[in-house]
Amino acid sequence: MPTAHEILKSVFGYDAFRPMQEEIIEHVVSGKDALVLMPTGGGKSICYQIPALMFKGITVVISPLISLMKDQVDALNANGIGADALNSNNEEGENAAIRQRCKAGQTKILYISPERLQREIPWLQQHLSISLFAIDEAHCISQWGHDFRPEYTQLGMLHQAFPSATIMALTATADKLTKEDIVRQLNLRDFRLFVSSFDRPNLSLDVRRGYSASEKLKAILSIISKHKHESGIIYCLSRKSTEKVAEELINAGVYAKAYHAGLTAEERNNVQEDFINDNINVVCATIAFGMGIDKSNVRYVIHYNLPKSIESFYQEIGRAGRDGLPSETVLFYNFQDIITLRKFVNDSGQRDINSEKLDRMQEYAESQVCRRRILLNYFGENNSSNCGNCDICKHPPQRFNGTILVQKALSAIKRTGEHIGFSMTADILKGTLSDEIVQKGYNKLKTFGVGSKTTLKHWHDYLLQMLQLGYIEIAYNENNHLKITESGNEVLFGKKTAELAIAAKAEAKEDAKPRSSRTSFNRSGNSHTTYAHSSADDAEDNSLFEALRKVRRQIADENNWPAYVVLSDRTLRDLAYKAPTSINELQDVSGFGEMKIRKFGQQFVDAIRDYMNQ
Structure with a gap:
């Protein structure tokens, strides 16, 4: 049996695990349950895909959406892993063929929706040896989660129906209450909670x-x-x-x-x-x-x-x-x-x-x-x-003494009897002569137009800050009218000052043209740094990248795959940067596993050689 490291390199083309992946895999392979919190793009799939290849039995992945199953199956098949998705979108003949492949041991990873799982349990119990259940988007099981789905609550019976199987729950977002609910509802046993860094610096x-x-x-x-x-x-x-x-x-x-x-x-x-x-x-x-x-x-x-x-x-x-x-x-x-x-x-x-x-x-x-x-x-x-x-x-905000601006806004709200909302307040301060303002007589207020030199956009920004600072509040039960708080009254009557952040122009928020940079990969393909280099190098990299992207598109079309299933943009960038001209050199490209090298490595090498010759 190959080790986790050997599978990572030979199948997925990476030299090293991302943080926590190896620890999670070792725990699950030992037969213990796990709850994994890892951000989207943090590498959750590897955490159950490698154990699936190490276990003797089959791994069942419970996933909420058929489209996600198709993407995952395509990606696994592209890496030479036997994977299928059993769902209602398939013809019955196709589902029958999938069941046969599962029984014959040709399928290592089977994707299924929680609704479909309930119907398939008797067949799964009778015909398959299931080593692992991986429950993706596990926050869906909790009523405290942000995407609660009732069908997920039936998954609590998995340990009872499949006592020898390990359960791994995975999610990208779950607060303390949701985490506790996932563990309780899934009846996780001898489990460990793994919480990866939620930082996505890219x-x-x-x-x-x-x-x-x-x-x-x-x-x-x-x-x-x-x-x-x-x-x-x-x-x-x-x-x-x-x-x-x-x-x-x-x-x-x-x-x-x-x-x-x-x-x-x-x-x-x-x-x-x-x-x-x-x-x-x-x-x-x-x-x-x-x-x-x-x-x-x-x-x-x-x-x-x-x-x-x-x-x-x-x-x-x-x-x-x-x-x-x-x-x-x-x-x-x-x-x-x-x-x-x-x-x-x-x-x-x-x-x-x-x-x-x-x-x-x-x-x-x-x-x-x-x-x-x-x-x-x-x-x-x-x-x-x-x-x-x-x-x-x-763009660190600059601050200023905004007491007078705040007093003008609070005075406008006060003089209307606190019967106006956000936009009306801004219009009164700006001096906008709308039909509604004239009809209600707000154009006769002493505060009408006192902020005419401030743009409407900036008045909206300052009112938002006033809301955040607690000078005003919204009466949701009174047609969203603005009410002055006790703190706001203290500013209005000069008992304390108010500090505001300068409302920057939209143009100032736009990033300046970035310095020319190149993505540099470590051997794991899991982190990157940037460093300045010449515009000629940059044009060279981009030109080769575009040429390789056409090759990727052709391969994707031939296999009816999304382009990123062939190679990710990250792998394609690394390929353009290293520009290997032999099959053996492809092993140094992050994300190029053995199966992909065999299946279409030569096409990329040929494209690079053609580019060099030109």
Whole structure:
């Protein structure tokens, strides 16, 4: 039996494990249960795929989405591992063939949904020797998790039905309450909790407050232009928003599609397949999209609106840069998001806990400290150093004595009898002569137009800061009117001062043109650093990368695979950097396993030789 290290190198093409992977594998192979918390892109799959190849019996992976199963099966088959997915999308003849391969020992890893599992238990008990159950997206079992699914709660009977099998639960996001619930509901025995670092240093974190719809579109188009021919996801709060943003992008010349629960199953599947296979670069989606995406080369994730919780936000941004290459995440946030989400919270069955989660998300968006520190501390990973790769670290906010600005805003709210909301307050201060303002006589207030020299965008930003600082609060039960707090009254009547962060112009938030850099891989292929080099080298690398990308596309089309199943962008970059001209040299390329070297290594070597000759 080969060791875990030997399998890692020969099958997956890596020389060393990522943090905690080896420890988790050793624990599970010894026959003990495990709960694994590891961020998206952190290497969870390896933690059950290698034990599956070391166990004598079969490994059953319980996964919530059929699309994810297909991606995983394709990737495993490409590496020479016998894998299948038993699901309702298959023809009955195909499912019969899968059962036969399982009985014959040709399938080592079988994917199945929790719903289908219940129907297949008698057959599994009678015909298969199951060594391991790997439960992916395990937070779905908990009512405290951010994506609770009732069908997952039936998995608590696995130990009783299969007493000799080991159980491994895996998730990218779970707070303390959710972790405890997973362990209890799955009846884990002799288990160990593994919590990997939640730090994803390759992801930049950026929050942009108070943008109008037109400003959002301009910023999104700027991000897309920096990532030509690369994939990105834009998350929206509503179905209507996904369609509107997609239409605007299409009108601007970007090939984008909307994805939401209102589409038919066939329409959703077509959008997902087009995205996975790089036929479209941008998907504008509700949160329904993404859990089933194992696409490693998503270069940016944009949140058009504020998410409902840090768990949801973290999982969604985790879909960017799964290959470890630098990727962007941008969160747009304005007051209306809070109004909409607060209504959802109040109508939910778990008002208190959902309200608390939304509060934490709002604090993240409004914070003036390193955003990565906030995320890591939220997941219990204490961190006291700044990351250098978020908007706060890159553009530390300048502060000023904003007492007069705050007093103007509070006075406007007070003079209306505290019967106005966020946008009306800004309009009064700016001096906007709208029909509603004239109708209600607000244009006759002494505070009308007292802030005319401040832009509406900046007034929105300052009002958000006032909300965060506790000078005002929202009466959700009074049509979302703003109320002045006791602390706000102290500022209004001059008893204390107020400090605000300068509302920077949108242009100042845009990153300057980055220095030319190259990704450098260690032999494990699991970390990267960048260093400056000449623009000629950069052009050379990119030119060869594009040539190799065409070879990858051809191989993917021939096998009906997504391109990243052939080789990830990370492996392709390493290939372009090292430019091996012989089959033997491919063993030094991170992520090029023996099966892939045998199957299509020569095609890449030939392409590199042709490029060199040219």
